[in-house]
Amino acid sequence: MKPLISNPALPLRTFLRPIRALMLVLLALSLIGWVSAEPPKGRLLASQCFQCHGTNGQAVGGFESISGKSARELFEELSEMSKRRPEGIMDLQARGYTPDQLRQISEYLATLPRSGNDDNNGSLVEKVKTERKEQQAKKRNRLKARRERARSRKTRR
Amino acid sequence: MKANRREFLGMAGMAMAGLGLPRSVKSNTVAPRVLVVGGGFGGATVAKYLRLWGGNIEVTLIERDPSHFSCILSNLVVTGNLQMDDIELGYEALQIRWGVNVVQGEVLQIDPAANELTASVGGSSITYPYDKLVLSPGVEFIEPNGNYDPELTPHAWKAGPQTLLLKQMLSAMGTRQTYLLTIPKSPYRCPPGPYERACGIADYLTKKRNGSRIVVLDANPSIQAEPKNFGNAFNGLYRDVLTYVPNAGILSVDSAAGTIETAAGNFAGDVVNLIPNQRAGKIVTDSGLANDPTGRWATVDPLTYASSAFPDIHILGDSQATGQPKSGHMANAQAKVCADAIIRAFNGEAPDPTPVTASACFSPITSEKASWLTASYQYDPVSKSMKRVDASFAEADQPTSDGMQQMFQWARNIFADSFG
Numbered sequence: 351m352k353p354l355i356s357n358p359a360l361p362l363r364t365f366l367r368p369i370r371a372l373m374l375v376l377l378a379l380s381l382i383g384w385v386s387a388e389p390p391k392g393r394l395l396a397s398q399c400f401q402c403h404g405t406n407g408q409a410v411g412g413f414e415s416i417s418g419k420s421a422r423e424l425f426e427e428l429s430e431m432s433k434r435r436p437e438g439i440m441d442l443q444a445r446g447y448t449p450d451q452l453r454q455i456s457e458y459l460a461t462l463p464r465s466g467n468d469d470n471n472g473s474l475v476e477k478v479k480t481e482r483k484e485q486q487a488k489k490r491n492r493l494k495a496r497r498e499r500a501r502s503r504k505t506r507r
Numbered sequence: 508m509k510a511n512r513r514e515f516l517g518m519a520g521m522a523m524a525g526l527g528l529p530r531s532v533k534s535n536t537v538a539p540r541v542l543v544v545g546g547g548f549g550g551a552t553v554a555k556y557l558r559l560w561g562g563n564i565e566v567t568l569i570e571r572d573p574s575h576f577s578c579i580l581s582n583l584v585v586t587g588n589l590q591m592d593d594i595e596l597g598y599e600a601l602q603i604r605w606g607v608n609v610v611q612g613e614v615l616q617i618d619p620a621a622n623e624l625t626a627s628v629g630g631s632s633i634t635y636p637y638d639k640l641v642l643s644p645g646v647e648f649i650e651p652n653g654n655y656d657p658e659l660t661p662h663a664w665k666a667g668p669q670t671l672l673l674k675q676m677l678s679a680m681g682t683r684q685t686y687l688l689t690i691p692k693s694p695y696r697c698p699p700g701p702y703e704r705a706c707g708i709a710d711y712l713t714k715k716r717n718g719s720r721i722v723v724l725d726a727n728p729s730i731q732a733e734p735k736n737f738g739n740a741f742n743g744l745y746r747d748v749l750t751y752v753p754n755a756g757i758l759s760v761d762s763a764a765g766t767i768e769t770a771a772g773n774f775a776g777d778v779v780n781l782i783p784n785q786r787a788g789k790i791v792t793d794s795g796l797a798n799d800p801t802g803r804w805a806t807v808d809p810l811t812y813a814s815s816a817f818p819d820i821h822i823l824g825d826s827q828a829t830g831q832p833k834s835g836h837m838a839n840a841q842a843k844v845c846a847d848a849i850i851r852a853f854n855g856e857a858p859d860p861t862p863v864t865a866s867a868c869f870s871p872i873t874s875e876k877a878s879w880l881t882a883s884y885q886y887d888p889v890s891k892s893m894k895r896v897d898a899s900f901a902e903a904d905q906p907t908s909d910g911m912q913q914m915f916q917w918a919r920n921i922f923a924d925s926f927g
Contacts, residue, residue: 387854389560389850389851393847394843394844394859395862397843398840398843398864399865400920401840401865401867401917401920401921401924402867402917402920403920404920405559405923405927410919410920410923411919411920412912412917412919412920413917413920436901439879439903439913442882442899443865443867443881443899445896445898445899446863446882446885446896447863447883451861451863
């Protein structure tokens with residue numbers, strides 16, 4: 351195969367094509383990463399929030415999604431929780447980290463895409479509520495049936 | 508919680524379009540291989556996060572069962588408030604969304620010198636080479652002395668058929684009968700769990716109003732978790748149906764007769780819910796990895812969860828000996844530390860020197876109200892151990908209906924963060 355450069359019949363565009371392709375591949379690979387590069391600061395710490403607030407801070411229901419918000423606001427909120435008189439579970443959770451760790455968590459969470467899934471319904475909660483209502487209805491019906499049986503016995507007498 | 512057909516097809520479509528696959532699956536380097544044994548909260552989470560964070564790592568999860576039944580919420584199945592479907596967690600999302608190779612099989616043996624594991628899969632013996640092996644097999648029960656039969660005196664401390672068996676026994680209880688519940692010696696899986704179960708059974712019996720009672724035989728000298736909320740419930744709300752006996756370690760049992768001899772006297776029950784003492788999962792013990800001073804748990808480095816015996820074998824969740832509570836939530840927390848450390852190791856980097864693990868859980872005290880318990884753990888470089896941050900450790904002031912709602916929200920999210 352003749353070297354491309356020595357063939358005057360080939361326009362420069364054709365000569366550049368494989369180089370451009372190679373550059374694109376290199377660019378793509380640099381974006382994709384091989385094994386991932388050094389983990390982003392705060393990622394491991396922030397992942398401790400995901401048990402309740404969803405993978406990557408996107409909750410699947412109930413608790414608040416925490417991704418893609420302002421790092422400053424997140425940090426202020428967490429700092430306040432860590433200082434105020436503890437009431438809710440988050441006031442205790444926030445006390446588990448140093449101020450610097452809270453800052454790293456806030457900064458990492460702010461880089462994540464915001465969740466479009468801020469719904470507040472838990473299907474299991476609904477299920478238990480429905481079951482409870484059904485049980486109560488059954489109980490009412492049993493009592494009603496018992497009363498009716500008693501009434502009909504009295505009538506027979 | 509298993510993916511229905513539509514969700515399954517949706518996920519499959521995503522995977523085929525290449526959108527659902529982690530980014531570096533598309534790259535063509537030689538992929539490091541991680542084997543994960545045990546598909547509970549720890550194993551599922553480490554497999555998922557290795558794929559989420561780890562670029563082109565090839566992850567294979569070996570699990571005995573086709574799906575996982577969550578111990579979290581399983582006490583509510585025993586009392587009939589939830590069904591088994593509500594606590595069944597499938598592996599479809601791990602396979603399709605995260606590209607984990609899920610193998611249903613039983614591990615036969617580990618060869619740490621050769622970095623190989625042999626498993627029985629579909630009747631054949633298959634050898635899997637690995638760069639890193641993660642063991643998350645949960646706990647194994649230590650059989651009590653006497654004539655012990657878990658089919659007659661169920662523990663229901665691993666959710667599944669045992670949960671249903673105990674549910675059936677409870678619902679078959681007649682009038683003026685006794686339910687015996689034994690609490691194992693610490694450490695055991697889920698510190699508040701047995702007390703939560705005691706409350707669930709007491710609530711059930713209170714509503715039955717048939718003169719039946721529960722006797723709680725605790726091998727420990729006192730309530731091991733949330734002493735205020737469980738103590739208040741035992742001494743107040745449930746005082747007419749519940750008797751709590753501390754220091755009642757089991758000396759021997761006769762499952763067929765329903766009798767237990769304990770350090771605090773002899774007891775007989777119509778239903779005997781015997782939760783035995785516990786140790787690391789069998790594969791950990793059989794592989795010589797249960798090497799802490801008690802010989803029951805695996806000593807690991809809490810920066811990586813690598814075994815002190817073999818650095819390429821990581822052990823997390825209930826089986827490890829760091830002193831952190833044994834629970835699904837903590838297994839999830841440790842799995843993330845382990846996944847991060849393995850990825851760093853493949854990149855030639857040191858582990859994160861300051862990991863935190865956060866623990867939280869909710870316990871129903873009645874069928875309407877739940878309490879919570881929380882604590883965080885920071886790495887202490889001096890003792891090279893995870894130390895509880897005391898300022899972060901507390902139980903709820905009292906059980907509330909909000910707590911009950913939060914419990915279901917918590918469960919839904921931790922199910923999804925681990926298996927979804």
